[in-house]
Amino acid sequence: KNQVEQSPQSLIILEGKNCTLQCNYTVSPFSNLRWYKQDTGRGPVSLTIMTFSENTKSNGRYTATLDADTKQSSLHITASQLSDSASYICVVRGTSGTYKYIFGTGTRLKVLA
Amino acid sequence: SAVISQKPSRDICQRGTSLTIQCQVDSQVTMMFWYRQQPGQSLTLIATANQGSEATYESGFVIDKFPISRPNLTFSTLTVSNMSPEDSSIYLCSALTGVGDNEQFFGPGTRLTVL
16 A cells, blocks of 8 residues: 655754654655645645655755655755744655655644744 | 635535635646645545546545536636535645646645534
């Protein structure tokens, strides 16, 4: 069964600190993996997208990594800000089936001053 | 890119009634989708809204309960019919702007509470 699991479920850090969120998936065959940020009461907004051949992709203070062999991805947030408080969702698309995206349950991040 | 708006942003409804949610995209898109996000949960795909034809529903979702329209390339509606408290959720509209691995954009969501 195609699944996407994220850890931790929730995380609290102090402003200025770094953190890393994890995503493990069993989706196969694999097409791409995306990380989204979802602020409370808003729709998800894309941070990064990586295909099978990409290992790292950055978007400002956000850096995503992908290990397609172990089916793991991480999202590293550097020098966290209060505005980083949100849910971060890992989404994996398989190659079978049109536009079938498997959503992780998300990690809820809270950044404290 | 695509900017997606939804109406209403939130509503409180009585059991047994129906609510239609509108989704408007600021540009023509190839694919439109409707998702449900229950409290503390991730997104679950309800259906793909097909322009000019019946929507394609995911397992567990049926047309009688969630009728969908997509009359053109920028607009879609989702109706939640004969509502029960279990339908309380956030409903999100989404769109793809091209083919292949194009970015998937999301609307702000409609927060529905059924009493």
